[in-house]
Amino acid sequence: MCTLELRNLRKVYSNVEVIKGVDLTIKDREFVVFVGPSGCGKSTLLRMIAGLEEISGGDFMIDGVRVNDVPPDKRGLAMVFQSYALYPHMTVAENMAFALRLAGVPKPERDERVMVAAKTLQLDALLERKPANLSGGQRQRVAIGRAIVRQPKAFLFDEPLSNLDAALRVQTRIEIAKLHNDLKSTMIYVTHDQVEAMTLADRIVVFNAGKIEQVGTPLELYHNPANLFVAGFIGSPKMNLIAAEVRSSDGRTSVLTLEGGSLFSVPKALVPGQKLTIGLRPEHIAVVAEGGMAGRVEVVEHLGNETIAYASIGAAQPLTVKLPSDSDVRIGEMLHFASRGQTASLFDEAGSAIMSPSA
Amino acid sequence: MTKPTTAPPHRKKLMHTWPLLTPTVGVLLLWAFVPLAMTLWFSFQRYNLVDPTISGFAGFNNYKFLLESPAFLLSIVNELVLVGAVLIITLVLGVAFAVLFDQEFFGRSVARLLVIAPFFVMPTVAALIWKNLLMDPVNGVFAFVARSLGFTPIDWFTNYPMAGVVMIVAWEWVPFATLILLTAMQSLDRQQVEAAKMDGARGPQILRYVILPHLARPMTIVLMMETIYLLAVFAEIFVTTSGGPGNATTTLTYLIYLRALVSFDVGGAAAGGVLAVILANIVALFLVRTVARNVDL
Amino acid sequence: MRSSPLQKFIVAVLGWTVALLMFFPVAWMVLTSFKTEIDAVHSPPLLVFHPTLANFTHVIYLGNYLGALTNSVAISLGSTVLGLLIAMPAAYAMAFFPNRWTKDLLLWMLSTKMMPAVGVLMPIYLLCQRSGLLDTLSGLILVMMLSNLPIIVWMLYTFFKEVPGDIIEASRMDGAGVLAQLRVVLLPLAGPGIASTALLSIILSWNEAFWSINLTSVNAAPLTAFIATFSAPEGLFWAKLSAASTLAVAPILIFGWMTQRQLVRGLTFGAVK
Numbered sequence: 020m021c022t023l024e025l026r027n028l029r030k031v032y033s034n035v036e037v038i039k040g041v042d043l044t045i046k047d048r049e050f051v052v053f054v055g056p057s058g059c060g061k062s063t064l065l066r067m068i069a070g071l072e073e074i075s076g077g078d079f080m081i082d083g084v085r086v087n088d089v090p091p092d093k094r095g096l097a098m099v100f101q102s103y104a105l106y107p108h109m110t111v112a113e114n115m116a117f118a119l120r121l122a123g124v125p126k127p128e129r130d131e132r133v134m135v136a137a138k139t140l141q142l143d144a145l146l147e148r149k150p151a152n153l154s155g156g157q158r159q160r161v162a163i164g165r166a167i168v169r170q171p172k173a174f175l176f177d178e179p180l181s182n183l184d185a186a187l188r189v190q191t192r193i194e195i196a197k198l199h200n201d202l203k204s205t206m207i208y209v210t211h212d213q214v215e216a217m218t219l220a221d222r223i224v225v226f227n228a229g230k231i232e233q234v235g236t237p238l239e240l241y242h243n244p245a246n247l248f249v250a251g252f253i254g255s256p257k258m259n260l261i262a263a264e265v266r267s268s269d270g271r272t273s274v275l276t277l278e279g280g281s282l283f284s285v286p287k288a289l290v291p292g293q294k295l296t297i298g299l300r301p302e303h304i305a306v307v308a309e310g311g312m313a314g315r316v317e318v319v320e321h322l323g324n325e326t327i328a329y330a331s332i333g334a335a336q337p338l339t340v341k342l343p344s345d346s347d348v349r350i351g352e353m354l355h356f357a358s359r360g361q362t363a364s365l366f367d368e369a370g371s372a373i374m375s376p377s378a
Numbered sequence: 379m380t381k382p383t384t385a386p387p388h389r390k391k392l393m394h395t396w397p398l399l400t401p402t403v404g405v406l407l408l409w410a411f412v413p414l415a416m417t418l419w420f421s422f423q424r425y426n427l428v429d430p431t432i433s434g435f436a437g438f439n440n441y442k443f444l445l446e447s448p449a450f451l452l453s454i455v456n457e458l459v460l461v462g463a464v465l466i467i468t469l470v471l472g473v474a475f476a477v478l479f480d481q482e483f484f485g486r487s488v489a490r491l492l493v494i495a496p497f498f499v500m501p502t503v504a505a506l507i508w509k510n511l512l513m514d515p516v517n518g519v520f521a522f523v524a525r526s527l528g529f530t531p532i533d534w535f536t537n538y539p540m541a542g543v544v545m546i547v548a549w550e551w552v553p554f555a556t557l558i559l560l561t562a563m564q565s566l567d568r569q570q571v572e573a574a575k576m577d578g579a580r581g582p583q584i585l586r587y588v589i590l591p592h593l594a595r596p597m598t599i600v601l602m603m604e605t606i607y608l609l610a611v612f613a614e615i616f617v618t619t620s621g622g623p624g625n626a627t628t629t630l631t632y633l634i635y636l637r638a639l640v641s642f643d644v645g646g647a648a649a650g651g652v653l654a655v656i657l658a659n660i661v662a663l664f665l666v667r668t669v670a671r672n673v674d675l
Numbered sequence: 676m677r678s679s680p681l682q683k684f685i686v687a688v689l690g691w692t693v694a695l696l697m698f699f700p701v702a703w704m705v706l707t708s709f710k711t712e713i714d715a716v717h718s719p720p721l722l723v724f725h726p727t728l729a730n731f732t733h734v735i736y737l738g739n740y741l742g743a744l745t746n747s748v749a750i751s752l753g754s755t756v757l758g759l760l761i762a763m764p765a766a767y768a769m770a771f772f773p774n775r776w777t778k779d780l781l782l783w784m785l786s787t788k789m790m791p792a793v794g795v796l797m798p799i800y801l802l803c804q805r806s807g808l809l810d811t812l813s814g815l816i817l818v819m820m821l822s823n824l825p826i827i828v829w830m831l832y833t834f835f836k837e838v839p840g841d842i843i844e845a846s847r848m849d850g851a852g853v854l855a856q857l858r859v860v861l862l863p864l865a866g867p868g869i870a871s872t873a874l875l876s877i878i879l880s881w882n883e884a885f886w887s888i889n890l891t892s893v894n895a896a897p898l899t900a901f902i903a904t905f906s907a908p909e910g911l912f913w914a915k916l917s918a919a920s921t922l923a924v925a926p927i928l929i930f931g932w933m934t935q936r937q938l939v940r941g942l943t944f945g946a947v948k
Binding site: 092098107 | 775839841842844845846847848849850851859860863864
Binding site for chain 2: 683686687689690691693694695697698700701703704707716717718719720761762764765767768769772774778780782784785786787788789790791792793794795796797798799800801802821822824825828853878881882884885888889898899900902903905906913916917920923924927928930931932935936938939942943944947
């Protein structure tokens with residue numbers, strides 16, 4: 020059992036507030052990913068949870084007990100560091116057993132627990148090596164193994180994949196997902212990579228400038244971003260965000276004038292004259308014979324499995340469109356684009372999502 | 379800015395560093411301020427260790443007496459001559475040696491060890507070996523060399539006592555300058571030198587436009603570190619000239635020593651001490667600032 | 676950069692000339708220490724002579740040499756060990772848990788080193804006299820430790836800064852207290868740095884002359900003060916002076932050669948690496 024509860028947590032560094040009141044409950048066995056741009060405070064928050072940074076305000080509870088002032092090793096949490104932070108003068112086995120040694124666990128039990136963890140991570144052949152003689156991926160696994168051995172209440176990961184190359188990153192990501200499935204323990208994972216967040220998380224917490232922007236499952240964030248920041252952050256390629264104004268509304272559907280002059284209709288009752296932003300995911304846009312948004316193709320990227328086209332529709336940003344791999348759009352071509360189904364998101368002038376009246 | 383939370387105030391810290399810092403900070407505080415305060419106090423007292431009848435508040439008399447004595451002015455001049463001459467010699471030779479030993483040549487690492495060796499020779503040994511074995515006007519090596527070349531040997535400590543002291547001190551400190559500037563040379567971007575060569579720069583121009591600017595910062599540090607140490611030169615004078623002949627090699631440091639532990643005039647020595655502290659602090663201020671700017675903390 | 680063989684030859688000749696000239700006084704001292712007193716003052720100076728160990732045996736068995744040597748060893752080791760014990764926790768705290776005062780604290784420590792010893796000669800002398808520390812090993816150990824403490828703290832600080840902070844944090848998560856961190860993590864990782872700090876402190880204490888001469892007379896006089904007694908004209912025997920000097924300089928010269936690289940950092944407070 021491990022439930023983590025953050026109540027109005029704050030962090031102030033010499034009069035600058037970097038965490039501005041975070042409320043969050045992390046359920047037992049949940050995999051929660053903190054995601055956000057660098058400098059948003061996600062790592063600081065993780066270090067506050069770990070006990071490496073002092074908490075300036077609010078309460079942090081583990082299983083209902085307030086642990087603000089409990090030193091890191093007494094919180095029962097284990098952390099996997101971005102740099103792995105392995106002890107270079109100790110062997111793999113000694114690294115993994117270090118916490119147990121300090122806790123006074125007898126040697127036979129220590130060896131037993133190290134062996135079990137090593138087998139899970141396929142490290143059993145490397146136990147006598149020093150970190151300097153391991154590859155990046157192996158070091159990463161030792162860092163995870165060191166956490167597993169302690170049988171912590173919860174695992175904390177601080178950007179654990181950012182020092183690995185692309186191929187290894189995908190592989191390790193899958194291993195971490197498997198690990199969560201096997202261990203069934205609570206995990207908090209910090210990353211700036213939204214793909215890692217989407218693939219690993221039960222729930223994603225999106226941070227920006229020291230505040231939570233939105234909490235939700237990956238699909239919730241993808242389909243119903245609460246605001247412009249989340250809309251722009253989740254999804255790759257990024258969602259198209261186009262300024263628009265309501266031209267007319269008949270009570271059930273409204274017609275919008277997009278920046279650049281194209282017309283676009285949405286199944287929502289809106290006030291004519293209202294200024295807003297419309298969000299269209301590139302994968303939700305299709306090429307149509309006529310009507311919709313007209314634009315000239317400026318750049319085409321053939322990625323093999325898909326084709327991405329960037330078209331100028333007269334707005335500030337070109338429209339990004341994801342097309343099938345076999346589409347033969349050419350630069351300079353004039354095309355018409357329309358939303359596939361009715362999957363546009365709308366944001367008011369303050370940047371918050373406009374909920375459809377039916378929802 | 380923040381609303382009061384329901385939680386109690388967070389006075390308790392996760393990591394206390396003050397118990398770790400206290401011993402160092404505590405003893406240094408005592409070491410830095412107690413003796414200084416005492417010096418300041420003594421400097422206004424009539425106080426002599428061998429004559430207990432002299433006592434009471436002296437006002438500025440100790441300072442007045444010191445400033446008016448011809449020995450004092452001479453000691454300041456001597457101090458400046460010693461420090462200035464040694465600084466010039468060590469910096470010039472230091473740069474030259476640093477550039478020289480930065481080149482590849484046969485046995486360079488051994489030669490480098492030989493050059494820095496004098497720095498590790500204790501001052502009393504250095505002074506006595508130079509004074510006797512080398513600079514003795516009758517049996518010394520220098521006298522022999524002078525005679526072989528047809529010159530009259532120089533009696534350094536009779537005729538040029540300050541030059542003699544300067545030579546000894548400079549010999550001890552050239553390795554310091556060399557060692558530090560050589561280390562700094564090794565961080566010089568070799569491609570800069572190559573680029574300068576491509577631009578048509580020759581040896582002296584490379585020295586002037588590439589190497590010296592690169593060494594400017596370490597040279598400042600050498601200059602200031604040496605100044606601090608050179609202002610305190612004592613043993614070399616103590617074992618060679620004892621400040622003489624006359625007062626020819628009595629620096630401020632040595633003058634204070636004479637007042638303090640030869641005439642046991644605590645008040646007078648303390649007044650001199652205060653002046654020495656002020657002198658050193660002027661240099662220290664610049665040094666601390668330079669270090670503060672150059673060290674990433 | 677490629678230079679012609681001639682250039683290389685000139686550089687080598689120049690380099691070795693400089694090296695031999697700088698080292699000559701030391702070499703001449705060692706040479707003289709093996710001469711008889713008569714050969715030592717011979718003019719012209721002798722390069723070829725019958726070497727003798729008499730000066731060494733004389734200095735070791737008849738002079739106060741052994742006592743001074745013991746004092747030097749005790750003072751430099753004692754002040755270094757004491758200094759390290761006090762400085763290590765402070766350097767650890769400042770390197771891994773810096774706060775807004777850390778920089779000022781470090782610079783203040785540096786500034787205490789700038790204090791001219793002569794400015795506080797009288798108070799220190801009187802304090803030692805009153806407390807019975809004058810001419811004692813403990814007194815000199817204490818003074819030497821205090822005068823080297825800023826350098827020790829700075830040097831340790833710069834070496835500790837090179838240990839990744841993550842490793843210290845990982846060990847905190849693993850349950851290591853301050854002592855365990857110092858012993859199990861920092862000592863092995865910063866070991867070479869701590870060793871060179873210790874060596875620099877030993878070298879500086881060994882060669883310190885001002886306090887050594889002024890705070891001792893007979894009992895606690897280390898080698899620097901012992902050698903100074905040779906300055907009296909009546910006690911002047913060049914060969915014996917050379918032998919005593921050689922014995923005093925040799926161990927520290929070897930230490931110095933061993934640590935020359937890391938020394939720069941200590942001597943410049945980390946400003947030149």
